[in-house]
Amino acid sequence: MQPQEKETEISQLGEFGLIHHLTDGIEPKNSSTLKGIGDDAAILTYPDTDVVVSTDLLLEGVHFDLTYVPLKHLGYKSAVVNISDICAMNATPRQITVSLGISKRFTVEHMEQLYDGIRLACQVYGVDLVGGDTTASRQGLVISVTVIGDAPRNMVVRRDGAHDTDLICVSGDLGAAYMGLQVLEREKAASAGRPDFIPKFDGKEYLVERQLKPEARKDIVEALAKAGIKPTSMIDVSDGLSSELLHICKASNTGCRVYEDRIPIDYQTAVMAKELNMNLVTAALNGGEDYELLFTVPLTDHERVSSMKGVHVIGRITRPELGCALVTRDDQEMPLQAQGWNHMA
Amino acid sequence: MQPQEKETEISQLGEFGLIHHLTDGIEPKNSSTLKGIGDDAAILTYPDTDVVVSTDLLLEGVHFDLTYVPLKHLGYKSAVVNISDICAMNATPRQITVSLGISKRFTVEHMEQLYDGIRLACQVYGVDLVGGDTTASRQGLVISVTVIGDAPRNMVVRRDGAHDTDLICVSGDLGAAYMGLQVLEREKAASAGRPDFIPKFDGKEYLVERQLKPEARKDIVEALAKAGIKPTSMIDVSDGLSSELLHICKASNTGCRVYEDRIPIDYQTAVMAKELNMNLVTAALNGGEDYELLFTVPLTDHERVSSMKGVHVIGRITRPELGCALVTRDDQEMPLQAQGWNHMA
Known part of the structure; x- marks a missing residue:
């Protein structure tokens, strides 16, 4: 983790202020996203497809080491590993939620870098950031990601369909x-x-x-x-x-x-x-x-x-x-x- | 957190073993759940309703204190606070995913208590446990919950619809x-x-x-x-x-x-x-x-x-x-x- 030129303590913005700052200007692109960030829950619609949902929890010191992982890369990878689970179902990723637990050593600028990576992944894979949760953490950085995707009816592929001679x-x-x-x-x-x-x-x-x-x-x-x-x-x-x-x-x-x-x-x-x-x-x-x-x-x-x-x-x-x-x-x-x-x- | 009579270290089961142990026998009850735990993602279907998704991150020392919160209650509450977000959309909760970060002081029996609470909440609210992630944590317990629900078309209620004289x-x-x-x-x-x-x-x-x-x-x-x-x-x-x-x-x-x-x-x-x-x-x-x-x-x-x-x-x-x-x-x-x-x- 690199020292920051400009540092803003997260407490200056507060939880709602931080979420607003990080997600400002995000506009849903998928027609299945009726309403993204800003309510108790995101609102989605899937009238013609099957829906797949996958979630991952990434913890500092277990899944990543910030001495050599730049925060932007970490944000990108956190999104990608879940998007990969959706692809593994033969489905197309559509929405993502990101929850963060943030310890005191992180600044607003650090979280901007992390979100830069998440937003880049959303752009590359055509995914809408539709929600999440942000809280203080006693135990380093905690990242929880959930990705939702869809596939045409009966096109979802599971693990259990392999046959002899395949x-x-x-x-x-x-x-x-x-x-x-x-x-x-x-x-x-x-x-x-x-x-x-x-x-x-x-x-x-x-x-x-x-x-x-x-x-x-x-x-x-x-x-x-x-x-x-x-x-x-x-x-x-x-x-x-x-x-x-x-x-x-x-x-x-x-x-x-x-x-x-x-x-x-x-x-x-x-x-x-x-x-x-x-x-x-x-x-x-x-x-x-x-x-x-x-x-x-x-x-x-x-x-x-x-x-x-x-x-x-x-x-x-x-x-x-x-x-x-x-x-x-x-x-x-x-x-x-x-x-x-x-x-x- | 109470001392356990019988203690099984989580490493004895491993990640997949622990998930299997905790989720064994769970059968989806909602018709929107096509496939729950056991693949890269859960498979759902919502042909006739709007879908709502909410997620929360709960961290030990910030959101809960295990000196006075029994693990079963913690599991129940972790599910309920997210189910509440779905209700706040005028929707019915249907599926839940639970990700856990578990530090070394927790045993398999502790996680059974936590899951007892989660499973009780699922039963009380008619929700299917369809997925999650389980990993080691360096410090304390981390719980990330995502709940998915649905409501008849155009019946989802947002925050932004209040009018003068309401x-x-x-x-x-x-x-x-x-x-x-x-x-x-x-x-x-x-x-x-x-x-x-x-x-x-x-x-x-x-x-x-x-x-x-x-x-x-x-x-x-x-x-x-x-x-x-x-x-x-x-x-x-x-x-x-x-x-x-x-x-x-x-x-x-x-x-x-x-x-x-x-x-x-x-x-x-x-x-x-x-x-x-x-x-x-x-x-x-x-x-x-x-x-x-x-x-x-x-x-x-x-x-x-x-x-x-x-x-x-x-x-x-x-x-x-x-x-x-x-x-x-x-x-x-x-x-x-x-x-x-x-x-x-």
Whole structure:
């Protein structure tokens, strides 16, 4: 968190004054938003679509570290991780509410930066900020986000629809956000006690960006609709590929086979794994926060899905008794395990 | 917070295990809930109604004090304060999501108590628990609640519809929850350093209950519908009558007159104000957390609203240039001020 040139204490504005200051000029853009901020509740209408709702709680010291996460990026990411959940339902994000718990060390200018990021995400993803709650906090910054979206009737995709012989697909590449976190933690450690320290991200720019400014794959949801594909199941990769695949297989009562040589990995991720002496596939399977979409499609969609830009077929769904396994380059089967991100551990 | 006989560390279950344990057996009851807990997002449908969404963030040490608030009551109240916001829109609460940040001093049994309260509120108000997020917290308990409700088309009531000559009505009585807080704080202070201390609530039971176990006035929303009354504006009294009236008048561009002798006050509230040497009307005007409904109706509804049980006509809406004032028993006009609850102060 950078020191501010101009500092305004939040108590100068008060709760209502702060909300008004941060949300001034916001005009709803979606036709489903009848009334946004300014009443006891937002008013929405969804006469022709199914509605999906997802919520996330982000706590300082657990989910983010303000020594290296700029507040604007944090605002952007807080919105994006929830928008990603809506995309994972094959739906379009429409409205967002943001509640903040703010401790005394934050100023109005800090909250402006955070809201700059939230408002940017709203703009990029076409989402209306329709409400929230702002309060004092004893325990650092608390961010709670709820996103509402919609999809045409019967087009919402759940986790539990995968079938034997379905193809397993994933967008983008995996493991980069996790490696970005390693880069940031390494530079943080190196900077300890050195106020003049300048962190080095040369050749790691992609990794750092994936960690600090992830994107939700709304474009993939749109591309699927355009290609005429309705996935049989879908989830976003927030806790690592292994963990998410196990969710799909458990919910769908199936097994799966994922091929090591098919897992998409960026070269910066590979270089960083080498530098850290980490197993690259482990990082790609268990590193979290990629926010790519993992989905299954019927075998008959093979051609259509193969021609989609930025989508990789990485395996297949099997009968449940075959279990869930990674097929390595030397054709060994290793059981998939949900190491993932366990904040409770 | 009471010590537990049987204690299970939350890490024994992990995040997914804890959610499963706490939400096991929950079956959606509302036809608008297509799919509750267990996917990236809940799936809802509202083909024939308008949808309202409200969210609140409750932080330990700011909004609640576990030295005297039992966890079950806290769970109940966390749900109720949001359900109250939905009622304040003249809508029916349908779904709730609950996100928890849990610090290490809490056990699985503690979270069971909290969820007992949340589930009880869901049962009492006919609400489906459809999602949430559970994470570790570095300091204290964090509770974020979002409630979704609906109302027949064009029946949602906002803050901004009050008109000159409208009657101002309020349900129940005011100031009791604030006085309940004073009782609890007094007993907490008296108990300091005395482990064998037994708090005394004789003659204060109603006040303590209003503070610890408030109710949302869903019954009033139903009674209004039955009486064929659509209020012109409505808000719930969470920050004190003065503050809420000023919200309505500002949003509606009106003034108002409230009559001191019409403000409904329970006798326990009056006795406690006397004990504490506090001005009773100040407590009723500025004490928060009553969660009663404050609304305005056209003058032509006078007879209908007067015959509603538990509803009091306390004043009238005026032209904006007359400002907002309390008319005292001796016919003096005192400008209304928003002291209310300012967590940011």
